[in-house]
Amino acid sequence: MILPEKQLLSALVITFNEEKNIETVLNDLAFADEIIVVDSFSTDKTFEIASQFENVKVVQRTFDNFAFQRNYALSLAVHPWILFIDADERLTPELKNEIKVVISQKNNISAFFMRRNFMFENKNLRYSGWQTDKIIRLFKKNNAVYNKEKIVHEKLIIKGETRTLKNKLIHHSYSNFEDYKQKMVFYGELKAQEELIKNTKPNFFHFYIRPTYKFVHQYFFRLGFLDGRKGIIICYLNALSVAVRFQKLKQIRKGN
Template identity: 75%
Template structure:
């Protein structure tokens, strides 16, 4: 009897100034057969820490946007199965077991969504729009590529059906107010580039109604008020990111 060949897994990360996360992230991924870090020329100790791991391949590549950076990392992977993780995400032991089982199934899908638990200062955020958060993190390299028109919150284009894993990914996105605020400002400015490609001409609706809707949707319709003070903070900062998106778009259009 010929046993099926064990499927190998490549774990990929893109980083910039992740010295507070990178060591734990790489230790968490030690079960992968290959670990690749693509760094955007960090100014902290990210590269030094990552390079200290003998089982990690470190590359540096100029950052244009998330989609292009992820596609570059994909091009470096040696194995068919890809696990693409952010430095602030963690695989639980049960999720690791599920991943290992899935990639070795004969009838597995080409890609899988993972639901995420959003961690706010070491505690789970239960509402505020995050209760249904999911993202494709496990997929076959030959069946997927990141959409280059989605510059931030990039979308993976999958050739084939997409499944869902049972166990959740841990997402340590919010460590403190200032860090999350800067992240939302950065995302807002990148999203302005997407709006430019869509030829959006910002007006009163974009500057005021869109951010207000973002806040009310997450705080009221998605039950952010049940998260107390944390809900107000998250919903406000996400709405602020929408406002910055269109303010930045206005600046770009005025100077172009």
């Protein structure tokens, strides 16, 4: 029996103040042939903790936006397959094994989506728009690049076919209210830059209708009410991010 040729894998992580997550995620990625951390000059112990791992290459780069940061990390990788993981994401043993299997197969697949379980304070959030969440996390380096115009919730441009893995990624995005609120505000501020590029001129519709629609859509149509208190919190904070986006855009445009 001829065994398939081993395909080498580079695991990439971008970080800023992830001292609560960095050790766990790096241990999680130990099966990869290369691990690279690109840190945005964290003010906590993220850089120091990551630097203690002998199998991890740690570099620092000033953060401009997510697309640029991810493309920079991608440029440092030397292996043909890329696994790009956020510090708050976790891989189950079953998912690790599936990754090893699919990258060793000879086919024309360029990238794989991973479905995610959104964890709210260590408990699975079943609805609120997250029930269909999936994202490309595994791909061939030479067949992908992050869209420079999508500076937050960045999007991969893929050349070739895609598939979806069977096993799910665990996403520990919500640890507490203040942390998630800060994240949503930060995303909103970055999205304002995207709106500026599109020459969006914010008005009543953007300030009031868009945030309200976001909440109503996720809470009612995406069944957030079935998540109880958790659903209200998540839908509210996601709507807040939309409100922040256009308030920030208004400030930027006034300054220009």
